[in-house]
Amino acid sequence: MKLLHVDSSALGVHSVSRGLTAAVVAEFKNNHADLEVVYRDLAAAPLAHWTPVADAADPASIEANRVMDEFLAADVVVLGAPMYNFGIPSTLKAWIDRIAVAGKTFRYTANGPEGLVGDKRLIVASSRGGIYSQGTPAAGLDFQENYLRAVFAFLGINEIEFVRAEGVAMSADHKDVAVQGALAGVGSLLRKAA
Numbered sequence: 001m002k003l004l005h006v007d008s009s010a011l012g013v014h015s016v017s018r019g020l021t022a023a024v025v026a027e028f029k030n031n032h033a034d035l036e037v038v039y040r041d042l043a044a045a046p047l048a049h050w051t052p053v054a055d056a057a058d059p060a061s062i063e064a065n066r067v068m069d070e071f072l073a074a075d076v077v078v079l080g081a082p083m084y085n086f087g088i089p090s091t092l093k094a095w096i097d098r099i100a101v102a103g104k105t106f107r108y109t110a111n112g113p114e115g116l117v118g119d120k121r122l123i124v125a126s127s128r129g130g131i132y133s134q135g136t137p138a139a140g141l142d143f144q145e146n147y148l149r150a151v152f153a154f155l156g157i158n159e160i161e162f163v164r165a166e167g168v169a170m171s172a173d174h175k176d177v178a179v180q181g182a183l184a185g186v187g188s189l190l191r192k193a194a
């Protein structure tokens, strides 16, 4: 089984989402002896923004192809996605710009767009300072999880599993409860896979 682990938080060891993705990946390792993990840190090594390809031998093109190959090869993708200004970090957006490619991960047909990414499990570790869950007053400002749902559904992955710690900027206590709650959910996520 191949697992692609992607982090995008710029907060390093202080990051909530990095802690959550690490816990999810550790759980997969415990449950799958044959697990192969590919790791990408989009904060430590940001991808070049998308531009029209002038030269396939260009380092940015070569890296873009590697990003696509990693994504297509993965059975499971574990994505660390903090909320930045109601959306996702621009480093993560630059990664999505490299995996959402017409003819590879989606295509346009006479009946509309069609996602081409087959059977792939996507687990998103979502961290956010405030509270945006459905039914809360700020839910309409969630352009982070809702965006990820939309873009991956467009690519053919209709069900994202979220491990979520929200309200982490509200107080130290709230953060602890949110992170512990998210970590407690990791085991059941994996049991669902068994």
Ligand SMILES: Cc1cc2nc3c(=O)[nH]c(=O)nc-3n(C[C@H](O)[C@H](O)[C@H](O)COP(=O)(O)O)c2cc1C
Residues within 6 Å of the ligand: 009, 010, 011, 014, 015, 016, 017, 018, 081, 082, 083, 084, 085, 086, 087, 127, 128, 129, 130, 131, 168, 169
């Ligand atoms: C640049 C930046 C923008 C942020 N924007 C928001 C925001 O719009 N809404 C929010 O609730 N929290 C926001 N936060 C707080 C983060 O979502 C929160 O600290 C989260 O834990 C970040 O994930 P991380 O700990 O994995 O880095 C922002 C943090 C940063 C650094």
